[in-house]
Amino acid sequence: MDWGVLLRYWPLIWTGLINTIKLTVEIMIFSLILGLFIGSIRALGTPLLKKLGGVYVEVFRNIPSIVQLFFWFFAMGLGQWNAVVIGLSIIGSARISETFRSGIQSIHKAQIESAESSGLSPWQTAIYVVIPQAIMIVLPPLGTDFLGIMKETSIAMVLGIRELTFQTQEIDARTFRGFEAATAVTVIYLLLSFIIVNGGHYLEGLLKVNIRVLR
């Protein structure tokens, strides 16, 4: 074994880390927005909209991610980066929408009815009654969804994006030191997971002071 290879090829790993972080952040933002939208539709929309939302979730959750990426890249002709961001954001949003749907549905109907009967508009009901409670319920599973998104970015390597997993293979191709590279990259993934999980806990603690959960 030759761990010195990690020092010599550190720039490759660094580029990989930057690309993994970039992908993760972009996909998190898009899937959060899209997921919130679809989750709200599935919880509060008309029967037809609910059904359409259900089809969206089922279709994108029951096809392998790698097949979806190839579909966007080869069949739809998107660029590599865009195919990955769009493909994984759609998959992420399908999962996140389920989190939001169950979060919204877990708020008791009586709360909404009493808010409305006390004269709040639907918007005010959403902003002052539903969302503050939903956030606390949704936050822990949302952390898991974000962790999933970070892990899923490793698939971007099949379209040639130079993220961490791609660079492992690259170092192996140049030096035959795949084992050392894989170990180093594994440690980096663990650190990223640690940051996401603990960031979620920190945010929960921060919000708990300001919002009291009523059930």
Next chain:
Amino acid sequence: MAWEILLQNMGLLLNGYKMTVIITLISYVIALLFGIVLASIRKAQIKYTSNLVGKFVDLMRSMPLLMVIFWFYFFLPVVTGRPMHPLVTIIVGLSIFYATYIAEVVRAGIASVPDGQMLSAISSGLSYTEVMRFVILPQALRNMVPALMTLFVSLYLSSSLAYIIGVNEFFRMATIINSRAFQSLTIFGFVAFVYFATAYPLSLLSRKLERRIIR
């Protein structure tokens, strides 16, 4: 006609699909057995060992599956001293990765069996292994079935990652045909359809069972 390309290559696709089924079934059976062992060790609270198993499960769950597969791809040759067949690599990777997820499901399943069952079984003279096998696991299994089915679908979809290390499974066959024929829309559309048409009924069934158990 665009469909001709699929008919012409039906033999290849069928062989690929057989491989996908083989990988999925073998990996799932190993993962299930190994997962039950992991969960039982954790539950047994053996000094150090249980803790170590817990750490291992957490480690695997914060890593991307693709990275785990690569890890075994590079790690197995270091141990055995010769290149490993990609089929073995993918089965080892998938089964160990999913075993940790199954272990968590089994742990939750075991926790759903009331403590009194364990205590009375032990006090009636059964050994720990016997208690697990004849008293706890049969009861726990009923609650675990939906989650285990969800993981089965997830493993089935993930088996497409075998493409990356060069196993001739369904998705890889499709990419080979695509590189000859350049009819991406038909080919990847078909692949996506096959995965969806097989995975969706299972997802649906697992959700139906879940609802029945909750009721």
